[in-house]
Amino acid sequence: MNMSEITLGRFLFERLHQLKVDTIFGVPGDFNLSLLDKVYEIDGMRWAGNANELNAGYAADGYARVKGLSAVVSTFGVGELSLTNAIAGSFAEHCAVLNVVGLPSVNAQAKQLLLHHTLGNGDFTVFHRMFKNISQTSAFISDINSAPHEIDRCIRDAVIYQRPVYLGLPSNLVDLMVPSSLLQTPIDLSLKPNDPEAQEEVIETVKQLISQATNPVILVDACASRHNCKSEVAALVDATQFPVFTTPMGKSGINESHPRFGGVYVGSLSRPDVKEAVESADLILSVGALLSDFNTGSFSYAYKTKNVVEFHSDYTKIKQATFPGVQMKEALNKLLETVKSSIDSSYEPVPVPRQKLINSPAPESTPLTQEYLWTKVSSWFEEGDIIITETGTSAFGIVQSRFPNNTIGISQVLWGSIGYTVGATCGAAMAAQEIDPKKRTILFVGDGSLQLTVQEISTLCKWECNNTYLFVLNNDGYTIERLIHGETASYNDIQPWNNLQLLPLFNAKDYETIRIGTVGELNKLFADKAFAVPDKIRMIEVMLARMDAPANLVAQAKLSEQTNAESA
Structure with missing residues (x-):
C-alpha cells in the first residue's frame, strides 16, 4: 500500500x-x-x-x-x-x-x-x-x-x-x-511456549504409561480439530499404531479410511464392538475432549482403567493430576519426537472394529428409513466434503456413516441450538467457495429446524453457492423432542411447508429440487453422476415416518428423559 x-x-x-x-x-x-x-x-x-x-x-x-x-x-x-x-x-x-x-x-x-x-x-x-x-x-x-x-x-x-x-x-x-x-508487522499468532519442566514431566509420565500398556487406544474429540491438532493426531496414530476412535463431536478429527480407525465412541450408545474396544483399554490417550451429555451417551463412559491422559488446548491431565498451561499442540509434538521408543517391543496392533456400511438388499419400493439413509450416504460422500448435521436425528445418524479423507464435519452437539446448521451452511459454503468452488457443502436438517433459520437459504442463493446440497429430512415435526417427551403433544407439531418451493421463492438461479421417499429413489439419486457434480444449489426433501430415527438417538432420548425427570 x-x-x-x-x-x-x-x-x-x-x-x-x-x-x-x-x-x-x-x-x-x-x-x-x-x-x-x-x-x-x-x-x-x-x-x-x-x-x-x-x-x-x-x-x-x-x-x-x-x-x-x-x-x-x-x-x-x-x-x-x-x-x-x-x-x-x-x-x-x-x-x-x-x-x-x-x-x-x-x-x-x-x-x-x-x-x-x-x-x-x-x-x-x-x-x-x-x-x-x-x-x-x-x-x-x-x-x-x-x-x-x-x-x-x-x-x-x-x-x-x-x-x-x-x-x-x-x-x-x-x-x-x-x-x-x-x-x-504480522499479528503474532504463535502459542505461548509450555513451561519446560511441567511439559517434561507430562511427556515422561505419558511415555511411561505407554511403555506399560498392552491395550492402549486414542480417542479424538472436537477440540483436536478446533485447535488445529489434526496433523498431530494423525502422526500419533501412525507412530504408535494404536487404535483410534472419535466422539460424535470429534468426527472428522482423523481420516476415517485410516486402517487404525475403529469408529465412533458414544459410551453406552456405541456399537458393541466399539464399546468393548474402548472400555477394555488399559490406557486412553484423549485429545481435545468436550465431555457433554450428547457427546458421551449421557455421561455413560465406562473405562475399566484409570490410566487416562487428557490433552487439552490449555492444560493436560494425567489420571488425577492436572498440568495447567501445558497446551496439547506443543505437548503432542514433543511426545512425537520419542514416542516410538516408548512402545513395548512386544506390542502387536490389535484389529480394530469395522463398520458395515452396506445394507441388506431391500425392494426398491421399501419406504426410506434413517438407518438405511445414514449407511448408504457414505458411498456418496467424496474426499474434501464439508458435511453439516443439525442437532436432532441428523447429528445422531451421521455417527453411523463413514467420512472420506479430508472431510470437515460440522455439528453443534454441545450447544445444540435448533436451526444452527442452516446459517452455518451459509458460512461454510462461502468459505468453501473461497478455497475451491467445487468443494461440496452438504447439509442434513430436519423440517422443524429448517423453519427457525430458513431465511439464510436466501443468502446462499444471492451468492450463488452452487456447491451446496440441502437435504431436508421431513418427519413431520420435532422427532427428537417427541422421542424425549410428548410423542403426540401438539407442541412438537409444525406447520407443514412446501419445502421444495423455497429455492424459487428465494430467487435461486441455478437450482434443482428433488423429493425421495423410497430405497429405490435414494439408490438412484446416489448413483446419478450428474447429481454428484456441485454445479447448482440443490434441495432434496427426504420423506420419513414421523417417529423414524437412528437407533442411538432413540436410546439417547430415553436417557435424556430420565435425566430431565431426576429429582435432586
Whole structure:
C-alpha cells in the first residue's frame, strides 16, 4: 500500500484479509454503516449481507470451522443482542469469531444521550458487559491511538483460544486515520511456549504409561480439530499404531479410511464392538475432549482403567493430576519426537472394529428409513466434503456413516441450538467457495429446524453457492423432542411447508429440487453422476415416518428423559 495512513475501519478489514478472512457476515445498522463502507475497499473481500443477526452469527461460526477465523458485524443494542445465542454457541464449542459491534460515537456516549437502541438510562456499556461472559476477551474502543493494538489483540486472542471476542467500534472512530505501516508487522499468532519442566514431566509420565500398556487406544474429540491438532493426531496414530476412535463431536478429527480407525465412541450408545474396544483399554490417550451429555451417551463412559491422559488446548491431565498451561499442540509434538521408543517391543496392533456400511438388499419400493439413509450416504460422500448435521436425528445418524479423507464435519452437539446448521451452511459454503468452488457443502436438517433459520437459504442463493446440497429430512415435526417427551403433544407439531418451493421463492438461479421417499429413489439419486457434480444449489426433501430415527438417538432420548425427570 502506498498510503502512509488509512482509516481505522480499513485497518480492521486489512488485518482480517491478511488472515484469509474474505467474507464478512452481519446486518447493516446506522452505527456500523460507515465501517461497512471499508469492506468494499479491500480487493477480494465481500459483505455477505445476512437475513438477520442470529443467522449471521451462525454463518460466522460455520465459516470459522472451515477457515479458523471469521468476523460478524452488528449494530449497538438491537443488533448485537440478536447475536448472543450464536456467540454463546461459538464460545461453548471453541470457534474463533470476531464479534464487531458498531457503537454510538464517543461524544454521544460521554454525554449519555438518550439514543435509540439504548435502554434509555445512559448506560452504553451494558451490552458489552453481557458479552463478557461469552467472550474470550473484549475491547470497547475509545482512543484512536490504542485502537490498532486493541484490534490486533482481539484477533490474536480469537485465533489462539478459538473463542469469540467482542470488539466495539464507535461510529466516529472508524474514519479516523492510523499509520498504514502497522500492517507490515504480522499479528503474532504463535502459542505461548509450555513451561519446560511441567511439559517434561507430562511427556515422561505419558511415555511411561505407554511403555506399560498392552491395550492402549486414542480417542479424538472436537477440540483436536478446533485447535488445529489434526496433523498431530494423525502422526500419533501412525507412530504408535494404536487404535483410534472419535466422539460424535470429534468426527472428522482423523481420516476415517485410516486402517487404525475403529469408529465412533458414544459410551453406552456405541456399537458393541466399539464399546468393548474402548472400555477394555488399559490406557486412553484423549485429545481435545468436550465431555457433554450428547457427546458421551449421557455421561455413560465406562473405562475399566484409570490410566487416562487428557490433552487439552490449555492444560493436560494425567489420571488425577492436572498440568495447567501445558497446551496439547506443543505437548503432542514433543511426545512425537520419542514416542516410538516408548512402545513395548512386544506390542502387536490389535484389529480394530469395522463398520458395515452396506445394507441388506431391500425392494426398491421399501419406504426410506434413517438407518438405511445414514449407511448408504457414505458411498456418496467424496474426499474434501464439508458435511453439516443439525442437532436432532441428523447429528445422531451421521455417527453411523463413514467420512472420506479430508472431510470437515460440522455439528453443534454441545450447544445444540435448533436451526444452527442452516446459517452455518451459509458460512461454510462461502468459505468453501473461497478455497475451491467445487468443494461440496452438504447439509442434513430436519423440517422443524429448517423453519427457525430458513431465511439464510436466501443468502446462499444471492451468492450463488452452487456447491451446496440441502437435504431436508421431513418427519413431520420435532422427532427428537417427541422421542424425549410428548410423542403426540401438539407442541412438537409444525406447520407443514412446501419445502421444495423455497429455492424459487428465494430467487435461486441455478437450482434443482428433488423429493425421495423410497430405497429405490435414494439408490438412484446416489448413483446419478450428474447429481454428484456441485454445479447448482440443490434441495432434496427426504420423506420419513414421523417417529423414524437412528437407533442411538432413540436410546439417547430415553436417557435424556430420565435425566430431565431426576429429582435432586
